Amino acid sequence: MEKQWHEMTADEKQEVQFQKLLTPKDHEGNDLKFQSSEAEVTYKANINRIKDAIQMKKTPDRVPVSILPSMFPFLHAGMTPQEAMYDYDKCIGAFKEFILEFKPDMHIGAAVPGPGKFYEILDYKLYSWPGHGVSPKHSYQCNEGEYMKAEEYDLLLMDPSFYFQNFYLPRVFGALQGFTMLAPHTGTLEMYGLAFNYVPYALPPVQDTFKALFEAGAEALKWAMAMGVSNGELTALGFPNPAGGFTKAPFDTIGDTLRGTRGIMIDMYRQPDKLLKALDAFVPIMIGMGIGAMQQTGNPLIFMPLHKGADGFLSDEQFKKFYWPTLQAVIVGLIEGGCIPFPALEGHWDSRLNVIQDVPKGKTAWMVDQSDMARAKATLGKNACLVGNVPSSMLRLATPDRVKDYCKKLIDTAGKGGGYIMSNGAFFDEANPENIKAMVDFTKEYGVYQ
């Protein structure tokens, strides 16, 4: 009898995930029809190449190549980021053109711009986006702040979902003020007294909040369907998207959007024990977020943008105490749940490589921005597939020949023996298309393993 999912080892789960990627389904659950037999061959070769690079059991046929842009595909199509965020058809149209023009072995979908109208309906405060705080021709950017107050750790720890609903969400969404009036769901126990908990739903601010949510949900669905169409089309053409969603390191979760950089760093001194407890509390939450995304999309690669662990942000001691233990626990939990964690080392991480190399072999892929690739290969690269390192500045400003030289060095060092995917190192908006082409084409030619 076949093993149930929960009875499988991490190895077996990963194998199932790749088999699922190799046999894609359409939206009705039937085998997806490829546009041509050639597209099917390309698609499967791409998946196997990525699989071999990540698993590190055998050397792939050649170095896989990916492009991980933010607004580039849309700017390249002559659109503004604003148009990409508000016109979903134009967005996926431009993304398709981008993939067909450059032909990477994998992509992570057209979801980067996100649905502008959705953010508008909810009156999202955490980010400024084109037409809402930044110019239509620029990308969205985070408005850092103390959305969680220093004295709220106990409240957060008591019941994170209640804290998010009644405190955090109303602070980051102007349209969700009604949430501040709701009773905790955990108070729904017995018949007696029950109705009191539901009185707030009769009040206009709560009703307005739910109206906004229904409208936002409809908008989100419209956008998600466009993304689904896009992924289906690109798969049929031979271009896989193994990305299943995202999650974060607990330290970044608290430090980026709850307490903010300043807030979390002050907490490290004033209330380290509470911070450590909160970091622990976020481990299962962040694992659940990744596994949930994988279940929703069916794709195993879970992106994890890593921020405040970079060189210089924390001392070695602080990194080992506050950042790494809970990140490591999330990575391990995701792997055990059948995900492939895809952390991005944004900025420089040279001083952390010795610590973070302690991950299960062949189960993760790490996007490397500006860390030294030879050192990364000799440490983290022993256990994990490395992705990236072509600098944004080079893609924008250098000549194609210099890009090729750089890619050659990457293939010779990071690519040695497999376990490497060629890519840009940081998400980028502007670039010289010739340089992107040079990165992809050169890798396909020079990156073949003998």
Added chain:
Amino acid sequence: MAEELVQFLADLKEPEALAFVEKSLAEGTDPASLLDQAKKGMTLVGQRFADGEYFIPSLIFSGEILKGIIQRLEPHLKKSGEAEEKLGKIVVGTVAGDIHDIGKNLVVFMLDVNGFEVTDLGIDVPVDKFVDAIKETGSTVVGLSGFLTLAYDSMKETIDAIEKTGLRDKVKIMIGGGQIDDDVKVFTGADAYGRDAMDAVKLAKGWIGG
């Protein structure tokens, strides 16, 4: 007892530093001398950061302790006319279209504790505002910060505008941020780029002296 506050602040001992200030004020210590000690403490923090002993959390927390000290001293401080002697004047800001400020704030902090008079123009700073600030302050060094690739263009436009108004040979321009390197330096026409806040101090000292 004269230097106790210097050490408390340098060692990031917040409760001790604040209690010391309160006790000293009650005993009639000159608040100006306490402020002076606090500044010395901040300079030590800056030094430890430059030496790799302290990292960003220490800088941020030291700023927080200083805020608490100044809050306690302020009601007792007389407005004194004599300005402290500074090494030189520097204008710093995050360029147009970019609203990131963590790196920029660290640069401002380190320049300040190292004795420069810094005009911080904030984030998303229009080109003209940089030009005006250079004129108004007579600054000889300009620091342009940016995190996004779009900042390359804004930096170039800012430097072009400084050039057009005839100020280019009066100032040295340094750039810094997440995706800034030598290629970007050449593209924008800056004089130098720095990887971190210590680089900014080194560059400024090289240009201004001190």
